Amino acid sequence: MDAHQAGSAARHGPDQGSSDAAPAVVAPAAPPRPEPEPRTGVAALSLRYQIGAALALAVVAIAVCVHVGMVFLHVAPPNTVTKQHGQAIDDWIYPEFEQNWKLFAPNPLQQNISVQVRAEVGTADGGRRTTGWYDLSAQDGRSIDGNLLPSHTQQNELRRAWDFFVATHDAENRPVGLRGALSETYLRRIVRLRLDRVEAAGAGGTVERVQVRSRTANVPPPKWSDEQISGQATYRVLPWWSLPEEETAGAVAAGEGGAR
Structure with missing residues (x-):
């Protein structure tokens, strides 16, 4: 390289197309995947226990519906169902679930x-x-x-x-x-x-x-009453x-x- 070329290189710097001058491009790191939340309640049970829980819930729901229906038929006016199945309704209601309406009677209990x-x-x-x-x-x-x-x-x-x-x-x-x-x-x-x-x-x-x-x-x-009992x-x-x-x-x- 002669003196002219050396001076020109000093004034203009290195070649723009040189690979040494290009900055390196770094790809951003992928964000970490969030861990799945742990299952709770019935969802945490195995399939066998989920089926068992569903069956137990169904049995309870059926029992509640039957009980509500029996109480309704017991307090309802006489009808075809109560005339045909009155004994079964009485066996279900008495003695634990007997209904009593003295609070709403024309003459409430005063004893x-x-x-x-x-x-x-x-x-x-x-x-x-x-x-x-x-x-x-x-x-x-x-x-x-x-x-x-x-x-x-x-x-x-x-x-x-x-x-x-x-x-x-x-x-x-x-x-x-x-x-x-x-x-x-x-x-x-x-x-x-x-x-x-x-x-x-x-x-x-x-x-x-x-x-x-x-x-x-x-x-x-009461004190204000003149009733004598x-x-x-x-x-x-x-x-x-x-x-x-x-x-x-x-x-x-x-x-x-x-x-x-």
């Missing part, structure tokens, strides 16, 4: 009715003793008082059992109709279970017989009921406490 029970207990030495009267309705009342969400059992089980008994027995406590024996068994089992829950106040024993009575007192009228309570005392062997097994009665 306080409490159900009480006492027991005849066989002691370990072969003797017998009779407990005092336990006010089961008062026990339910104490459980409900101040309870924002009382259970259906606390509110209705004992009350409805007594209503069921009264509706299927005459004034002499004799059963009327086919449901009389059922109502007696239902009430007896309830009071028998309630006796188990009473705290022992003395020596225990095996409950052999129970007796139920009701105490009815009129609700006092009797404040005397009346009692309806049922005969002693012997307990079947399967109901007395392991039964321990409470002591002598209770309502008198």
Whole structure:
């Protein structure tokens, strides 16, 4: 290269087409793929368990529909279905799901009715003793008082059992109709279970017989009313009921406490 060419190269710089002068182009990196969110609930189950859950839900839905339908037919006016299948409807409803409309009657219930029970207990030495009267309705009342969400059992089980008994027995406590024996068994089992829950106040024993009575007192009228009603309570005392062997097994009665 002569001096002229060297000077020209110095003034103009390297060749524009030279590959050494071109900047390198870097392709942007691909963003990472997001990880799939974990499945929750039924979707997290295997196919076999999903099928089982679907079948269980279907069974529950069918049972609810049948129950709602039975209750509707029970409270509906007499019709072709109730005339043909009335016994099946009654078997489904009574005694646990019986409907009661006294709150909306022309003359709503204006009495306080409490159900009480006492027991005849066989002691370990072969003797017998009779407990005092336990006010089961008062026990339910104490459980409900101040309870924002009382259970259906606390509110209705004992009350409805007594209503069921009264509706299927005459004034002499004799059963009327086919449901009389059922109502007696239902009430007896309830009071028998309630006796188990009473705290022992003395020596225990095996409950052999129970007796139920009701105490009815009129609700006092308001102060501004001039209505005159009797404040005397009346009692309806049922005969002693012997307990079947399967109901007395392991039964321990409470002591002598209770309502008198």
